[in-house]
Amino acid sequence: MAIDVRQYLSSGDAFFLFAGPCVIEGEEMALDIAGHMVELTTRLGIPYVFKGSYRKANRSRIDSFTGIGDEKALKILRKVRETFGIPVVTDIHLPEEAAIAAQYVDVLQIPAFLCRQTDLLVAAAKTGKFVNVKKGQFLSPQAMRHAVDKIREAGNSAVSVTERGTTFGYQDLMVDMRAFPEMKEACGCPVIIDATHSLQQPNQTSGVTGGLPGLISTIAMSSLAAGADGVFMETHRNPAEAKSDGANMLPLSRMEELLEKLCIMRRAYVEASRR
Secondary structure, eight states: OOOOHHHHHTSSSOOEEEEEOSBOOOHHHHHHHHHHHHHHHHHHTOOEEEEOBSOOOOOSSTTSOOOSOHHHHHHHHHHHHHHHTOOEEEEOOSHHHHHHHTTTOSEEEEOGGGTTOHHHHHHHHHTTSEEEEEOOTTSOTTTHHHHHHHHHHTTOOOEEEEEOOEEOSSSOEEOOTTHHHHHHHHHOSOEEEETTGGGEEOOOTTSSOEEOGGGHHHHHHHHHHTTOSEEEEEEESOGGGOSSOGGGOEEGGGHHHHHHHHHHHHHHHHHHHTO
């Protein structure tokens, strides 16, 4: 199954959605979340990409959960792709992972802390897959053009960038709404809001990242109003039991209400832009 992700994400006036669990915990869980999300997004007309990390490399503590095994998790991502006929996205962390992950997924995602790693960006680009680069918490929006340039100069123009908050003190992040028009102008590609990671409260003394999930709707809606093209969110049936990043996930039961609001906001933005 070949999916032209760039065309898929740019169809019509709807925003597009990357959503799923932080990390693949098992096949049943992944298929359950994907099935629920496909039903919602199909009904609402939202282009949907299933998100799941096959391995979590960036953990605060040595005993934090990192995954169920690379090959096993990648095969689950491929099964989601084949079962529902949708594109899937996963993170990569080292250049040698790019070609491996590209055999199973449609979009390769570069984590924020790694957005300046030239070898990683080039390796992702050379797979020919769509590449989503998260903006480092330490970078200005305009600086992301250099990451995008590396991908394009490696021969791949299928790229997007994601705002996921900027470091604000030691244990908090903030989203600057100026980032969306500024990144769009600087990078010339779709811009996404990561509505869950941007509400993390990192570097807690316990070694477990906190979060403010009650503000997910606020961040997502504000970002669409500021011109974001897509929304990234992590979700789980029971975030309290999630093996990674549960503190800032949206419960799956609340996804329908939020997506309906986001569709209204997007329509208002599109209409206002045409006046």
